[in-house]
Amino acid sequence: MEKRNINPQKKMDLVIHAARKLFVEKGYRGVAIPEIVKESGVSVGAIYLHFGNKEKLAxxxxxxxxxxxxxxxxxxxxxxxxxxxxxxxxxxxxxxxxxxxxxxxxxxxxxxxxxxxxxxxxxxxxxxxxxxxxxxxxxxxxxxxxxxxxxxxxxxxxxxxxxxxxxxxxxxxxxxxxxxxxxxxxxxxxxxxxx
Amino acid sequence: MEKRNINPQKKMDLVIHAARKLFVEKGYRGVAIPEIVKESGVSVGAIYLHFGNKEKLAxxxxxxxxxxxxxxxxxxxxxxxxxxxxxxxxxxxxxxxxxxxxxxxxxxxxxxxxxxxxxxxxxxxxxxxxxxxxxxxxxxxxxxxxxxxxxxxxxxxxxxxxxxxxxxxxxxxxxxxxxxxxxxxxxxxxxxxxx
DNA sequence: GTCTATAGCCCGATAGAC
DNA sequence: GTCTATCGGGCTATAGAC
CATH class of the missing domain: 1.10.357.10 (Tetracycline Repressor, domain 2)
Known part of the structure:
Protein backbone atom coordinates (compact mmCIF):
# COMPACT_ATOMS: atom_id res chain seq x y z
CA MET A 1 0.00 0.00 0.00
CA GLU A 2 1.54 3.30 -1.10
CA LYS A 3 0.55 6.28 1.01
CA ARG A 4 3.19 8.80 -0.06
CA ASN A 5 0.77 11.39 -1.33
CA ILE A 6 -1.93 11.56 1.28
CA ASN A 7 -2.18 14.02 4.14
CA PRO A 8 0.32 13.14 6.90
CA GLN A 9 -2.30 13.76 9.61
CA LYS A 10 -4.65 11.31 7.93
CA LYS A 11 -1.87 8.76 7.86
CA MET A 12 -1.22 9.10 11.55
CA ASP A 13 -4.95 8.72 12.19
CA LEU A 14 -4.77 5.44 10.30
CA VAL A 15 -1.90 4.39 12.55
CA ILE A 16 -3.76 5.36 15.73
CA HIS A 17 -6.85 3.49 14.64
CA ALA A 18 -4.92 0.38 13.63
CA ALA A 19 -2.93 0.45 16.88
CA ARG A 20 -6.05 0.75 19.02
CA LYS A 21 -7.70 -2.14 17.24
CA LEU A 22 -4.66 -4.34 17.82
CA PHE A 23 -4.13 -3.19 21.43
CA VAL A 24 -7.71 -4.26 22.19
CA GLU A 25 -7.13 -7.66 20.61
CA LYS A 26 -3.73 -8.51 22.05
CA GLY A 27 -2.76 -5.93 24.63
CA TYR A 28 0.00 -3.34 24.33
CA ARG A 29 2.88 -5.79 24.61
CA GLY A 30 1.24 -8.34 22.36
CA VAL A 31 1.31 -5.98 19.40
CA ALA A 32 4.45 -5.60 17.30
CA ILE A 33 5.18 -2.53 15.22
CA PRO A 34 5.32 -4.60 11.99
CA GLU A 35 1.69 -5.61 12.67
CA ILE A 36 0.66 -1.98 12.98
CA VAL A 37 2.50 -1.34 9.71
CA LYS A 38 0.52 -4.11 8.00
CA GLU A 39 -2.83 -3.02 9.48
CA SER A 40 -2.38 0.70 8.77
CA GLY A 41 -0.38 0.60 5.53
CA VAL A 42 2.07 3.14 6.98
CA SER A 43 5.74 2.24 7.16
CA VAL A 44 7.90 1.70 10.25
CA GLY A 45 10.00 4.76 9.51
CA ALA A 46 7.00 7.07 9.27
CA ILE A 47 5.57 5.76 12.53
CA TYR A 48 8.81 6.31 14.43
CA LEU A 49 9.29 9.74 12.88
CA HIS A 50 5.89 10.94 14.10
CA PHE A 51 5.46 9.17 17.43
CA GLY A 52 9.06 8.64 18.56
CA ASN A 53 8.49 5.21 20.05
CA LYS A 54 5.86 2.60 20.78
CA GLU A 55 5.04 3.92 24.23
CA LYS A 56 4.34 7.43 22.94
CA LEU A 57 2.11 5.96 20.25
CA ALA A 58 0.15 4.17 22.96
CA MET B 1 17.89 -19.71 46.55
CA GLU B 2 18.18 -23.47 46.71
CA LYS B 3 14.85 -25.29 46.79
CA ARG B 4 16.00 -28.82 46.00
CA ASN B 5 14.70 -30.37 49.17
CA ILE B 6 11.27 -28.87 49.62
CA ASN B 7 7.97 -30.39 48.57
CA PRO B 8 7.50 -30.09 44.77
CA GLN B 9 3.86 -29.03 45.22
CA LYS B 10 4.94 -26.19 47.50
CA LYS B 11 7.46 -25.14 44.90
CA MET B 12 4.84 -24.96 42.20
CA ASP B 13 2.62 -22.93 44.53
CA LEU B 14 5.49 -20.48 44.85
CA VAL B 15 5.67 -20.30 41.06
CA ILE B 16 1.91 -19.75 40.71
CA HIS B 17 1.95 -17.02 43.31
CA ALA B 18 4.96 -15.28 41.79
CA ALA B 19 3.48 -15.51 38.30
CA ARG B 20 0.14 -14.05 39.39
CA LYS B 21 1.86 -11.16 41.13
CA LEU B 22 3.86 -10.37 38.01
CA PHE B 23 0.92 -10.86 35.61
CA VAL B 24 -1.03 -8.28 37.61
CA GLU B 25 1.86 -5.83 37.43
CA LYS B 26 2.84 -6.20 33.79
CA GLY B 27 0.32 -8.39 32.01
CA TYR B 28 0.89 -11.89 30.67
CA ARG B 29 3.14 -10.86 27.80
CA GLY B 30 5.05 -8.37 29.89
CA VAL B 31 6.37 -11.10 32.17
CA ALA B 32 9.40 -13.16 31.16
CA ILE B 33 10.09 -16.62 32.54
CA PRO B 34 13.45 -15.49 34.02
CA GLU B 35 11.51 -12.95 36.09
CA ILE B 36 9.27 -15.67 37.48
CA VAL B 37 12.42 -17.65 38.26
CA LYS B 38 13.85 -14.73 40.21
CA GLU B 39 10.58 -13.98 42.05
CA SER B 40 9.83 -17.61 42.96
CA GLY B 41 13.32 -19.02 43.43
CA VAL B 42 12.43 -21.99 41.22
CA SER B 43 14.54 -22.71 38.14
CA VAL B 44 13.50 -22.52 34.48
CA GLY B 45 13.83 -26.27 34.04
CA ALA B 46 11.56 -27.08 36.98
CA ILE B 47 8.90 -24.66 35.74
CA TYR B 48 8.86 -26.15 32.24
CA LEU B 49 8.84 -29.69 33.59
CA HIS B 50 5.73 -29.05 35.67
CA PHE B 51 3.73 -26.66 33.54
CA GLY B 52 4.87 -27.48 30.01
CA ASN B 53 4.89 -23.92 28.76
CA LYS B 54 4.11 -20.34 29.73
CA GLU B 55 0.53 -20.47 28.50
CA LYS B 56 -0.30 -23.54 30.59
CA LEU B 57 1.22 -21.84 33.63
CA ALA B 58 -1.10 -18.88 33.02
C1' DG C 1 9.36 12.85 4.44
C1' DT C 2 9.11 8.17 3.51
C1' DC C 3 10.87 3.92 2.59
C1' DT C 4 13.56 -0.86 3.39
C1' DA C 5 17.00 -3.36 5.64
C1' DT C 6 19.22 -4.65 9.62
C1' DA C 7 21.62 -4.09 14.15
C1' DG C 8 21.21 -5.38 18.76
C1' DC C 9 18.55 -7.29 22.30
C1' DC C 10 15.66 -10.35 24.89
C1' DC C 11 12.46 -14.09 25.06
C1' DG C 12 10.52 -18.95 25.18
C1' DA C 13 11.81 -23.42 25.07
C1' DT C 14 15.17 -27.27 25.11
C1' DA C 15 19.42 -30.06 25.69
C1' DG C 16 22.24 -32.36 28.51
C1' DA C 17 25.13 -32.57 32.97
C1' DC C 18 24.34 -33.94 37.64
C1' DG D 1 13.93 -34.08 39.39
C1' DT D 2 16.53 -30.04 39.08
C1' DC D 3 19.88 -27.26 37.31
C1' DT D 4 22.58 -23.97 33.79
C1' DA D 5 23.74 -22.84 29.17
C1' DT D 6 22.25 -21.86 24.78
C1' DC D 7 19.61 -21.84 20.19
C1' DG D 8 16.44 -19.95 17.12
C1' DG D 9 13.14 -16.47 16.49
C1' DG D 10 10.96 -12.11 16.80
C1' DC D 11 11.04 -7.73 18.75
C1' DT D 12 12.15 -2.33 18.96
C1' DA D 13 14.51 1.17 17.11
C1' DT D 14 17.83 3.14 13.83
C1' DA D 15 20.67 3.90 9.64
C1' DG D 16 20.90 5.33 5.23
C1' DA D 17 19.04 5.33 0.29
C1' DC D 18 15.71 7.87 -2.31
Whole structure:
Protein backbone atom coordinates (compact mmCIF):
# COMPACT_ATOMS: atom_id res chain seq x y z
CA MET A 1 0.00 0.00 0.00
CA GLU A 2 1.54 3.30 -1.10
CA LYS A 3 0.55 6.28 1.01
CA ARG A 4 3.19 8.80 -0.06
CA ASN A 5 0.77 11.39 -1.33
CA ILE A 6 -1.93 11.56 1.28
CA ASN A 7 -2.18 14.02 4.14
CA PRO A 8 0.32 13.14 6.90
CA GLN A 9 -2.30 13.76 9.61
CA LYS A 10 -4.65 11.31 7.93
CA LYS A 11 -1.87 8.76 7.86
CA MET A 12 -1.22 9.10 11.55
CA ASP A 13 -4.95 8.72 12.19
CA LEU A 14 -4.77 5.44 10.30
CA VAL A 15 -1.90 4.39 12.55
CA ILE A 16 -3.76 5.36 15.73
CA HIS A 17 -6.85 3.49 14.64
CA ALA A 18 -4.92 0.38 13.63
CA ALA A 19 -2.93 0.45 16.88
CA ARG A 20 -6.05 0.75 19.02
CA LYS A 21 -7.70 -2.14 17.24
CA LEU A 22 -4.66 -4.34 17.82
CA PHE A 23 -4.13 -3.19 21.43
CA VAL A 24 -7.71 -4.26 22.19
CA GLU A 25 -7.13 -7.66 20.61
CA LYS A 26 -3.73 -8.51 22.05
CA GLY A 27 -2.76 -5.93 24.63
CA TYR A 28 0.00 -3.34 24.33
CA ARG A 29 2.88 -5.79 24.61
CA GLY A 30 1.24 -8.34 22.36
CA VAL A 31 1.31 -5.98 19.40
CA ALA A 32 4.45 -5.60 17.30
CA ILE A 33 5.18 -2.53 15.22
CA PRO A 34 5.32 -4.60 11.99
CA GLU A 35 1.69 -5.61 12.67
CA ILE A 36 0.66 -1.98 12.98
CA VAL A 37 2.50 -1.34 9.71
CA LYS A 38 0.52 -4.11 8.00
CA GLU A 39 -2.83 -3.02 9.48
CA SER A 40 -2.38 0.70 8.77
CA GLY A 41 -0.38 0.60 5.53
CA VAL A 42 2.07 3.14 6.98
CA SER A 43 5.74 2.24 7.16
CA VAL A 44 7.90 1.70 10.25
CA GLY A 45 10.00 4.76 9.51
CA ALA A 46 7.00 7.07 9.27
CA ILE A 47 5.57 5.76 12.53
CA TYR A 48 8.81 6.31 14.43
CA LEU A 49 9.29 9.74 12.88
CA HIS A 50 5.89 10.94 14.10
CA PHE A 51 5.46 9.17 17.43
CA GLY A 52 9.06 8.64 18.56
CA ASN A 53 8.49 5.21 20.05
CA LYS A 54 5.86 2.60 20.78
CA GLU A 55 5.04 3.92 24.23
CA LYS A 56 4.34 7.43 22.94
CA LEU A 57 2.11 5.96 20.25
CA ALA A 58 0.15 4.17 22.96
CA UNK A 59 -0.19 7.40 24.94
CA UNK A 60 -1.52 9.18 21.87
CA UNK A 61 -4.06 6.43 21.26
CA UNK A 62 -5.19 6.80 24.86
CA UNK A 63 -5.45 10.59 24.83
CA UNK A 64 -7.29 10.69 21.50
CA UNK A 65 -9.82 8.12 22.62
CA UNK A 66 -10.69 9.84 25.88
CA UNK A 67 -10.86 13.18 24.10
CA UNK A 68 -13.29 11.70 21.58
CA UNK A 69 -15.48 10.32 24.37
CA UNK A 70 -15.45 13.64 26.20
CA UNK A 71 -16.52 15.53 23.08
CA UNK A 72 -19.42 13.16 22.44
CA UNK A 73 -20.46 13.41 26.09
CA UNK A 74 -20.36 17.21 26.12
CA UNK A 75 -22.55 17.36 23.00
CA UNK A 76 -25.18 15.20 24.63
CA UNK A 77 -25.16 17.12 27.88
CA UNK A 78 -25.83 20.44 26.16
CA UNK A 79 -29.64 20.29 26.14
CA UNK A 80 -30.20 18.22 29.28
CA UNK A 81 -31.68 19.93 32.32
CA UNK A 82 -32.35 17.52 35.18
CA UNK A 83 -29.68 15.50 36.90
CA UNK A 84 -31.50 12.29 36.00
CA UNK A 85 -31.50 13.25 32.31
CA UNK A 86 -27.80 14.07 32.36
CA UNK A 87 -26.90 10.72 33.87
CA UNK A 88 -29.18 8.99 31.40
CA UNK A 89 -27.28 10.74 28.60
CA UNK A 90 -24.06 9.23 29.96
CA UNK A 91 -25.58 5.77 30.03
CA UNK A 92 -27.03 6.02 26.54
CA UNK A 93 -23.76 7.25 25.14
CA UNK A 94 -21.91 4.31 26.69
CA UNK A 95 -24.48 1.89 25.27
CA UNK A 96 -24.36 3.44 21.81
CA UNK A 97 -20.59 3.36 21.62
CA UNK A 98 -20.61 -0.23 22.84
CA UNK A 99 -22.91 -1.26 19.98
CA UNK A 100 -21.61 1.00 17.21
CA UNK A 101 -17.90 1.33 17.91
CA UNK A 102 -17.23 -1.65 20.12
CA UNK A 103 -13.51 -1.33 19.57
CA UNK A 104 -13.54 2.11 21.20
CA UNK A 105 -15.54 0.98 24.22
CA UNK A 106 -13.52 -2.18 24.63
CA UNK A 107 -10.38 -0.08 24.58
CA UNK A 108 -11.77 2.27 27.23
CA UNK A 109 -12.70 -0.63 29.49
CA UNK A 110 -9.60 -2.70 29.02
CA UNK A 111 -6.78 -0.16 28.90
CA UNK A 112 -4.71 -0.69 32.00
CA UNK A 113 -1.42 0.22 33.46
CA UNK A 114 0.62 -1.99 31.14
CA UNK A 115 2.49 1.17 30.26
CA UNK A 116 4.33 2.77 33.13
CA UNK A 117 3.72 6.29 31.91
CA UNK A 118 2.48 9.16 34.02
CA UNK A 119 0.52 10.50 31.07
CA UNK A 120 -1.72 7.47 31.06
CA UNK A 121 -4.18 8.04 33.87
CA UNK A 122 -6.76 5.43 34.74
CA UNK A 123 -10.09 5.90 33.04
CA UNK A 124 -11.78 6.76 36.33
CA UNK A 125 -9.87 9.98 36.78
CA UNK A 126 -10.43 11.14 33.23
CA UNK A 127 -12.42 14.28 32.48
CA UNK A 128 -15.50 12.30 31.51
CA UNK A 129 -15.71 10.63 34.88
CA UNK A 130 -15.04 13.71 36.95
CA UNK A 131 -17.88 15.27 34.94
CA UNK A 132 -20.21 12.46 36.06
CA UNK A 133 -19.05 13.11 39.61
CA UNK A 134 -19.93 16.80 39.27
CA UNK A 135 -23.40 15.97 37.96
CA UNK A 136 -23.99 13.72 40.94
CA UNK A 137 -22.72 16.32 43.39
CA UNK A 138 -25.25 18.78 42.02
CA UNK A 139 -27.98 16.12 42.28
CA UNK A 140 -27.28 15.68 45.98
CA UNK A 141 -27.47 19.44 46.55
CA UNK A 142 -30.80 19.59 44.69
CA UNK A 143 -32.18 16.71 46.74
CA UNK A 144 -32.71 14.44 43.72
CA UNK A 145 -30.05 12.01 44.90
CA UNK A 146 -29.97 10.60 48.43
CA UNK A 147 -27.37 12.07 50.75
CA UNK A 148 -24.25 10.15 51.80
CA UNK A 149 -20.91 9.76 50.10
CA UNK A 150 -21.20 11.35 46.67
CA UNK A 151 -18.34 9.20 45.47
CA UNK A 152 -20.32 6.11 46.43
CA UNK A 153 -23.20 7.34 44.30
CA UNK A 154 -20.92 7.85 41.30
CA UNK A 155 -19.47 4.36 41.76
CA UNK A 156 -22.94 2.84 41.89
CA UNK A 157 -24.37 4.56 38.85
CA UNK A 158 -21.36 4.07 36.60
CA UNK A 159 -20.85 0.55 37.94
CA UNK A 160 -24.20 -0.64 36.63
CA UNK A 161 -23.72 1.00 33.23
CA UNK A 162 -20.10 0.00 32.64
CA UNK A 163 -20.58 -3.59 33.74
CA UNK A 164 -23.42 -3.94 31.27
CA UNK A 165 -21.13 -2.66 28.51
CA UNK A 166 -18.36 -4.98 29.65
CA UNK A 167 -20.53 -8.10 29.65
CA UNK A 168 -21.98 -7.20 26.27
CA UNK A 169 -18.49 -6.85 24.80
CA UNK A 170 -17.43 -10.16 26.30
CA UNK A 171 -20.28 -11.81 24.43
CA UNK A 172 -22.19 -12.67 27.57
CA UNK A 173 -25.21 -10.63 26.55
CA UNK A 174 -26.74 -11.79 23.29
CA UNK A 175 -29.08 -8.85 22.74
CA UNK A 176 -28.07 -5.27 21.95
CA UNK A 177 -27.85 -3.11 25.06
CA UNK A 178 -30.64 -0.90 23.73
CA UNK A 179 -33.07 -3.77 24.38
CA UNK A 180 -32.41 -3.61 28.13
CA UNK A 181 -31.23 0.00 28.35
CA UNK A 182 -34.39 1.29 30.04
CA UNK A 183 -34.20 -1.36 32.71
CA UNK A 184 -30.49 -0.79 33.32
CA UNK A 185 -30.87 2.98 33.51
CA UNK A 186 -33.77 2.56 35.93
CA UNK A 187 -31.70 0.22 38.11
CA UNK A 188 -28.74 2.57 38.08
CA UNK A 189 -30.96 5.48 39.07
CA UNK A 190 -32.77 3.44 41.76
CA UNK A 191 -29.43 2.75 43.39
CA UNK A 192 -28.83 6.45 44.12
CA UNK A 193 -32.21 8.27 43.92
CA UNK A 194 -33.62 10.08 46.94
CA UNK A 195 -36.57 8.15 48.33
CA MET B 1 17.89 -19.71 46.55
CA GLU B 2 18.18 -23.47 46.71
CA LYS B 3 14.85 -25.29 46.79
CA ARG B 4 16.00 -28.82 46.00
CA ASN B 5 14.70 -30.37 49.17
CA ILE B 6 11.27 -28.87 49.62
CA ASN B 7 7.97 -30.39 48.57
CA PRO B 8 7.50 -30.09 44.77
CA GLN B 9 3.86 -29.03 45.22
CA LYS B 10 4.94 -26.19 47.50
CA LYS B 11 7.46 -25.14 44.90
CA MET B 12 4.84 -24.96 42.20
CA ASP B 13 2.62 -22.93 44.53
CA LEU B 14 5.49 -20.48 44.85
CA VAL B 15 5.67 -20.30 41.06
CA ILE B 16 1.91 -19.75 40.71
CA HIS B 17 1.95 -17.02 43.31
CA ALA B 18 4.96 -15.28 41.79
CA ALA B 19 3.48 -15.51 38.30
CA ARG B 20 0.14 -14.05 39.39
CA LYS B 21 1.86 -11.16 41.13
CA LEU B 22 3.86 -10.37 38.01
CA PHE B 23 0.92 -10.86 35.61
CA VAL B 24 -1.03 -8.28 37.61
CA GLU B 25 1.86 -5.83 37.43
CA LYS B 26 2.84 -6.20 33.79
CA GLY B 27 0.32 -8.39 32.01
CA TYR B 28 0.89 -11.89 30.67
CA ARG B 29 3.14 -10.86 27.80
CA GLY B 30 5.05 -8.37 29.89
CA VAL B 31 6.37 -11.10 32.17
CA ALA B 32 9.40 -13.16 31.16
CA ILE B 33 10.09 -16.62 32.54
CA PRO B 34 13.45 -15.49 34.02
CA GLU B 35 11.51 -12.95 36.09
CA ILE B 36 9.27 -15.67 37.48
CA VAL B 37 12.42 -17.65 38.26
CA LYS B 38 13.85 -14.73 40.21
CA GLU B 39 10.58 -13.98 42.05
CA SER B 40 9.83 -17.61 42.96
CA GLY B 41 13.32 -19.02 43.43
CA VAL B 42 12.43 -21.99 41.22
CA SER B 43 14.54 -22.71 38.14
CA VAL B 44 13.50 -22.52 34.48
CA GLY B 45 13.83 -26.27 34.04
CA ALA B 46 11.56 -27.08 36.98
CA ILE B 47 8.90 -24.66 35.74
CA TYR B 48 8.86 -26.15 32.24
CA LEU B 49 8.84 -29.69 33.59
CA HIS B 50 5.73 -29.05 35.67
CA PHE B 51 3.73 -26.66 33.54
CA GLY B 52 4.87 -27.48 30.01
CA ASN B 53 4.89 -23.92 28.76
CA LYS B 54 4.11 -20.34 29.73
CA GLU B 55 0.53 -20.47 28.50
CA LYS B 56 -0.30 -23.54 30.59
CA LEU B 57 1.22 -21.84 33.63
CA ALA B 58 -1.10 -18.88 33.02
CA UNK B 59 -4.10 -21.20 32.75
CA UNK B 60 -3.19 -22.84 36.05
CA UNK B 61 -2.88 -19.44 37.74
CA UNK B 62 -6.33 -18.58 36.41
CA UNK B 63 -7.99 -21.84 37.44
CA UNK B 64 -6.47 -21.83 40.93
CA UNK B 65 -7.54 -18.26 41.59
CA UNK B 66 -11.16 -18.78 40.56
CA UNK B 67 -11.28 -22.03 42.51
CA UNK B 68 -10.03 -20.20 45.59
CA UNK B 69 -12.68 -17.51 45.19
CA UNK B 70 -15.41 -20.08 44.71
CA UNK B 71 -14.39 -21.94 47.87
CA UNK B 72 -14.44 -18.77 49.95
CA UNK B 73 -17.81 -17.81 48.49
CA UNK B 74 -19.36 -21.23 49.19
CA UNK B 75 -18.20 -21.09 52.81
CA UNK B 76 -19.86 -17.74 53.33
CA UNK B 77 -23.10 -18.79 51.68
CA UNK B 78 -23.53 -21.80 53.95
CA UNK B 79 -25.36 -20.11 56.80
CA UNK B 80 -27.16 -17.39 54.85
CA UNK B 81 -30.92 -17.67 54.42
CA UNK B 82 -32.42 -14.67 52.64
CA UNK B 83 -31.53 -13.62 49.13
CA UNK B 84 -30.47 -10.22 50.40
CA UNK B 85 -28.07 -11.82 52.89
CA UNK B 86 -26.55 -14.06 50.24
CA UNK B 87 -25.85 -11.14 47.94
CA UNK B 88 -24.44 -9.18 50.85
CA UNK B 89 -22.08 -12.10 51.51
CA UNK B 90 -20.85 -11.82 47.93
CA UNK B 91 -20.24 -8.10 48.30
CA UNK B 92 -18.45 -8.44 51.63
CA UNK B 93 -16.23 -11.18 50.28
CA UNK B 94 -15.24 -9.01 47.31
CA UNK B 95 -14.47 -6.10 49.64
CA UNK B 96 -12.44 -8.23 52.03
CA UNK B 97 -10.34 -9.76 49.29
CA UNK B 98 -9.79 -6.31 47.80
CA UNK B 99 -8.38 -5.06 51.10
CA UNK B 100 -6.56 -8.16 52.32
CA UNK B 101 -5.33 -9.84 49.15
CA UNK B 102 -5.43 -7.03 46.65
CA UNK B 103 -3.23 -8.98 44.26
CA UNK B 104 -5.91 -11.68 43.99
CA UNK B 105 -8.74 -9.23 43.37
CA UNK B 106 -6.71 -7.18 40.93
CA UNK B 107 -5.95 -10.36 39.03
CA UNK B 108 -9.63 -11.33 38.93
CA UNK B 109 -10.61 -7.92 37.60
CA UNK B 110 -7.81 -7.47 35.13
CA UNK B 111 -7.32 -10.91 33.62
CA UNK B 112 -8.38 -10.69 30.03
CA UNK B 113 -8.14 -12.53 26.82
CA UNK B 114 -4.43 -11.95 26.31
CA UNK B 115 -4.11 -15.70 26.13
CA UNK B 116 -5.90 -17.30 23.22
CA UNK B 117 -6.91 -20.37 25.15
CA UNK B 118 -10.44 -21.69 25.36
CA UNK B 119 -9.83 -22.76 28.94
CA UNK B 120 -9.61 -19.17 30.05
CA UNK B 121 -13.21 -17.97 30.25
CA UNK B 122 -13.97 -14.41 31.23
CA UNK B 123 -14.63 -13.89 34.90
CA UNK B 124 -18.31 -13.20 34.29
CA UNK B 125 -19.03 -16.74 33.19
CA UNK B 126 -17.13 -18.38 36.01
CA UNK B 127 -18.88 -20.55 38.59
CA UNK B 128 -18.89 -17.78 41.15
CA UNK B 129 -20.86 -15.50 38.87
CA UNK B 130 -23.35 -18.05 37.68
CA UNK B 131 -23.95 -18.70 41.41
CA UNK B 132 -24.82 -15.01 41.87
CA UNK B 133 -27.17 -15.34 38.92
CA UNK B 134 -28.89 -18.33 40.56
CA UNK B 135 -29.34 -16.43 43.81
CA UNK B 136 -30.96 -13.56 41.94
CA UNK B 137 -33.23 -15.91 39.98
CA UNK B 138 -34.51 -17.32 43.28
CA UNK B 139 -35.00 -13.78 44.61
CA UNK B 140 -37.23 -12.91 41.68
CA UNK B 141 -39.31 -16.05 42.24
CA UNK B 142 -39.66 -15.19 45.93
CA UNK B 143 -40.73 -11.64 45.10
CA UNK B 144 -37.78 -10.03 46.93
CA UNK B 145 -36.32 -8.74 43.68
CA UNK B 146 -38.34 -6.79 41.16
CA UNK B 147 -39.41 -8.68 38.05
CA UNK B 148 -37.80 -8.04 34.66
CA UNK B 149 -34.66 -9.43 33.09
CA UNK B 150 -32.87 -11.43 35.78
CA UNK B 151 -29.62 -10.95 33.93
CA UNK B 152 -30.08 -7.20 34.19
CA UNK B 153 -30.44 -7.54 37.94
CA UNK B 154 -27.23 -9.55 38.19
CA UNK B 155 -25.40 -6.96 36.09
CA UNK B 156 -26.65 -4.16 38.31
CA UNK B 157 -25.78 -5.73 41.65
CA UNK B 158 -22.34 -7.00 40.67
CA UNK B 159 -21.66 -3.80 38.72
CA UNK B 160 -21.87 -1.64 41.82
CA UNK B 161 -19.73 -3.99 43.90
CA UNK B 162 -17.03 -4.74 41.35
CA UNK B 163 -16.63 -1.12 40.29
CA UNK B 164 -16.05 -0.15 43.88
CA UNK B 165 -13.35 -2.81 44.14
CA UNK B 166 -11.82 -1.65 40.86
CA UNK B 167 -11.64 2.01 41.85
CA UNK B 168 -10.19 1.10 45.23
CA UNK B 169 -7.45 -0.95 43.59
CA UNK B 170 -6.68 1.86 41.18
CA UNK B 171 -6.04 4.11 44.15
CA UNK B 172 -9.01 6.33 43.46
CA UNK B 173 -10.65 5.56 46.80
CA UNK B 174 -8.48 6.54 49.73
CA UNK B 175 -10.49 4.81 52.46
CA UNK B 176 -10.86 1.04 52.92
CA UNK B 177 -13.99 -0.31 51.27
CA UNK B 178 -15.30 -1.39 54.66
CA UNK B 179 -15.85 2.29 55.48
CA UNK B 180 -18.40 2.64 52.69
CA UNK B 181 -19.47 -1.00 52.42
CA UNK B 182 -22.89 -0.49 54.02
CA UNK B 183 -23.72 2.33 51.65
CA UNK B 184 -22.53 0.41 48.59
CA UNK B 185 -24.42 -2.73 49.55
CA UNK B 186 -27.54 -0.67 50.15
CA UNK B 187 -27.17 1.00 46.74
CA UNK B 188 -26.61 -2.32 45.00
CA UNK B 189 -29.69 -3.77 46.67
CA UNK B 190 -31.79 -0.66 45.94
CA UNK B 191 -31.04 -1.09 42.26
CA UNK B 192 -32.81 -4.46 42.13
CA UNK B 193 -35.14 -4.72 45.17
CA UNK B 194 -38.88 -5.13 44.73
CA UNK B 195 -40.64 -1.91 45.73
C1' DG C 1 9.36 12.85 4.44
C1' DT C 2 9.11 8.17 3.51
C1' DC C 3 10.87 3.92 2.59
C1' DT C 4 13.56 -0.86 3.39
C1' DA C 5 17.00 -3.36 5.64
C1' DT C 6 19.22 -4.65 9.62
C1' DA C 7 21.62 -4.09 14.15
C1' DG C 8 21.21 -5.38 18.76
C1' DC C 9 18.55 -7.29 22.30
C1' DC C 10 15.66 -10.35 24.89
C1' DC C 11 12.46 -14.09 25.06
C1' DG C 12 10.52 -18.95 25.18
C1' DA C 13 11.81 -23.42 25.07
C1' DT C 14 15.17 -27.27 25.11
C1' DA C 15 19.42 -30.06 25.69
C1' DG C 16 22.24 -32.36 28.51
C1' DA C 17 25.13 -32.57 32.97
C1' DC C 18 24.34 -33.94 37.64
C1' DG D 1 13.93 -34.08 39.39
C1' DT D 2 16.53 -30.04 39.08
C1' DC D 3 19.88 -27.26 37.31
C1' DT D 4 22.58 -23.97 33.79
C1' DA D 5 23.74 -22.84 29.17
C1' DT D 6 22.25 -21.86 24.78
C1' DC D 7 19.61 -21.84 20.19
C1' DG D 8 16.44 -19.95 17.12
C1' DG D 9 13.14 -16.47 16.49
C1' DG D 10 10.96 -12.11 16.80
C1' DC D 11 11.04 -7.73 18.75
C1' DT D 12 12.15 -2.33 18.96
C1' DA D 13 14.51 1.17 17.11
C1' DT D 14 17.83 3.14 13.83
C1' DA D 15 20.67 3.90 9.64
C1' DG D 16 20.90 5.33 5.23
C1' DA D 17 19.04 5.33 0.29
C1' DC D 18 15.71 7.87 -2.31
Missing amino acids: ETVYQKTLQQFMELFSERLANKKSVQEKLKAFAELVFEITEEDSEMMEYMLSVRKEIRSKLLLPLCSSDAFTEVQRIIDSGVVLGEIKPGSNLTAAISYTGVILRAADLRLQGFLKQPLQDIADELIENAWSSIAAK | ETVYQKTLQQFMELFSERLANKKSVQEKLKAFAELVFEITEEDSEMMEYMLSVRKEIRSKLLLPLCSSDAFTEVQRIIDSGVVLGEIKPGSNLTAAISYTGVILRAADLRLQGFLKQPLQDIADELIENAWSSIAAK
